[in-house]
Amino acid sequence: MSSSYVEVTWTDEVTGTKGYVVVDRLSRGVGGGGLRMRQGCTLAEVRDLAQAMTLKEAVVYQAGDRYVPLGGAKGGIDLDPYDPRAREVLGRFARAMKPLIEGYFATGEDFGLRQDLIDEVFAEEGIRSSAESALRLVDDGADAAHARLRRAFAQDVDGVGLGEVVGGYGVAECTLAAMQFRGLAPDDTRAVVQGFGSMGGATARYLARAGVKVVGIADKDGLVANDDGLDVERLLLTRDRFGVVDRAQLRPADRRLPGQAWLTADADVLVPAAMSYAITVADVPEIKASIVAEAANVATLPDAEAALVERGVTVVPDFVANVGTNAWWWWVAFGDIEPTVEASLRKLSTTLRPLTAEVLQRADATGVSPRQAATQISDEKRTSSATSFPTSVKAPAVAR
Ligand SMILES: NC(=O)c1ccc[n+]([C@@H]2O[C@H](COP(=O)([O-])OP(=O)(O)OC[C@H]3O[C@@H](n4cnc5c(N)ncnc54)[C@H](O)[C@@H]3O)[C@@H](O)[C@H]2O)c1
Numbered sequence: 001m002s003s004s005y006v007e008v009t010w011t012d013e014v015t016g017t018k019g020y021v022v023v024d025r026l027s028r029g030v031g032g033g034g035l036r037m038r039q040g041c042t043l044a045e046v047r048d049l050a051q052a053m054t055l056k057e058a059v060v061y062q063a064g065d066r067y068v069p070l071g072g073a074k075g076g077i078d079l080d081p082y083d084p085r086a087r088e089v090l091g092r093f094a095r096a097m098k099p100l101i102e103g104y105f106a107t108g109e110d111f112g113l114r115q116d117l118i119d120e121v122f123a124e125e126g127i128r129s130s131a132e133s134a135l136r137l138v139d140d141g142a143d144a145a146h147a148r149l150r151r152a153f154a155q156d157v158d159g160v161g162l163g164e165v166v167g168g169y170g171v172a173e174c175t176l177a178a179m180q181f182r183g184l185a186p187d188d189t190r191a192v193v194q195g196f197g198s199m200g201g202a203t204a205r206y207l208a209r210a211g212v213k214v215v216g217i218a219d220k221d222g223l224v225a226n227d228d229g230l231d232v233e234r235l236l237l238t239r240d241r242f243g244v245v246d247r248a249q250l251r252p253a254d255r256r257l258p259g260q261a262w263l264t265a266d267a268d269v270l271v272p273a274a275m276s277y278a279i280t281v282a283d284v285p286e287i288k289a290s291i292v293a294e295a296a297n298v299a300t301l302p303d304a305e306a307a308l309v310e311r312g313v314t315v316v317p318d319f320v321a322n323v324g325t326n327a328w329w330w331w332v333a334f335g336d337i338e339p340t341v342e343a344s345l346r347k348l349s350t351t352l353r354p355l356t357a358e359v360l361q362r363a364d365a366t367g368v369s370p371r372q373a374a375t376q377i378s379d380e381k382r383t384s385s386a387t388s389f390p391t392s393v394k395a396p397a398v399a400r
Contacts, residue, residue: 004050005031005071009043010096012089015079019093021105023073024050027382030134031073032057032326034110035118037086038275041076045276049074049297053326055375056319058382060327060351067330068385070134073105081112081242087121094125101127106134108329109198111275111296114241115153115163131329138334145333152332152339160202160236162341163325168202168273168295170324170348175203175269175293176210177356178316182291184268192216192223192267192289194259195274197243199295199322201236203271208232212269218262219244220274225255225265263287272299279304287313294318309369317371319378320359324348 005026010019020043023031033053053072061069075097079089090113094101101107101122107130109115118130129135129146138145155162179189189212193204196219208214213229221244224230231251238246247256263270263279264286272278273295279287284307292308293316294300300308305315328344330336337343355377362373 004047006100007043007047008097008100010093012092014092015085015089017077017079017085017089019075019077019089019096020046021073021075021097021100022046022050023071023100023105024054025071026104027057027069027071028137030104030106030137031071032106032131032134033072033074034325035075035077035107035113035130036110037077037079037081037090037112039078039080041078045298046074046076049076049276052297052319055378056323056326058385059319059374059378060323060355061381061385062351063384065331065334066139066336067334069382070106070330073107074110075105075107087117090117090121091124094122094127098125098127101130102132104133106131108325109163111197112242114198131333134330135333140335144335148332148335148339149329152328152344155339155341155344157341158233160205162344164198165202165205166328166344166348167322167325168199168204169206169345170327170352171199171203171271171273171293171295171321172206172210173324173349173352174316174321174356175207175271175291176212177353178291178293178314178360179212179269181357181360182314184291186211189213189269190215190267191269191271192218192225192262192265193271193273193295194218194262194278195243195272195296196235196239196245197273198325200271200273201239201243203273203293203295204230204232205236207269207271215267216257216262216265217245218259218274220259221245221247222259223257223261223265224250225257225261226251226253227266228253230254269293272296277301279308281307284308284311290314291316293321295322297322305369305371314360315370316356316359317374320352320355320370320374324352327351
């Protein structure tokens, strides 16, 4: 395993909370990746996620795009996002990491943290944008990039902000492409989604809109299930800001089950869209689904993923399935697309459906796992993008 470009461990002077930033590598002087908040978050987890970000940055690149892959990075704070001190701890973390954020760590929302909270708290610390370091690379300038991002984030998609929709919309498009590749028609397909925040909420919405029966949705309080299909739009309206469904508003036929029941549900598709390491090797024999689409980063432990693939289950790897948010930020900021709902969803669909098919075709044709095939594709794209901007480096002599 290669070493990171930089790893920082921070201790909050008031609460003792630990926070981490790992920059796996810089490219064009920047590493990009989200910032999460969860109790139990470790440096090793943040490092894993930063490495996946390096693959994610490159995997959607297409020759001619204005955006060129950055390096991968990640941030994490070891605190329950429900902790009443969460906001002030985020503020002190931002203050401590400001030189990195403004220098070369471009970040945004991830598990436990929403972009609007990050924006608010970072602004209080004098940080114009969580992605400031990447925006200075934009051809027509950071101000133009800010304006496009502001317009894009102001768009509403049936009651949910566009910035919160794009990630899960991308997961749904990848899942639908995998279903098509494996011959599963949406109307005959049942899906269960673990996590109902930014990623899980939009994934469930767009799978349901495509005709898939969403028979289970898990949040931190357990699984809500209905064999005839849940009313996803209604459940979306009952969510609190942490992605938890208001149980008082369930329909009579909706059942409440323990959270772990999501794994063993009678479904064709499983979408882990909550925490990392959600599927272990011990879970594999219980899984009935033939497709697992990893909305969550590192959702499946490596030995579990190998066992699933061995059993013939199609695992769409995290850095393909959930690339939507990251790619969309750069497509908007660098001006590859107009900051509108229509342009955003079109670009996601026309990029992610063929990419998923390419990954699965290569995996089948060469006898490797989808993750291995996608890693090859990402590496090839990073190499080809280097001709557009030949400064991709693991450890530059001077960090900008
Ligand atoms: N938000 C993004 O843009 C983005 C992009 C790429 C990948 N991801 C990944 O997707 C995953 C989800 O991120 P998010 O931003 O949607 O998070 P979020 O905080 O918006 O939502 C998390 C959801 O998980 C649920 N949850 C928490 N603990 C749970 C448990 N023990 N069992 C079942 N559900 C539980 C919460 O109730 C909530 O519904 C993370 O792994 C994240 O790294 C997020």
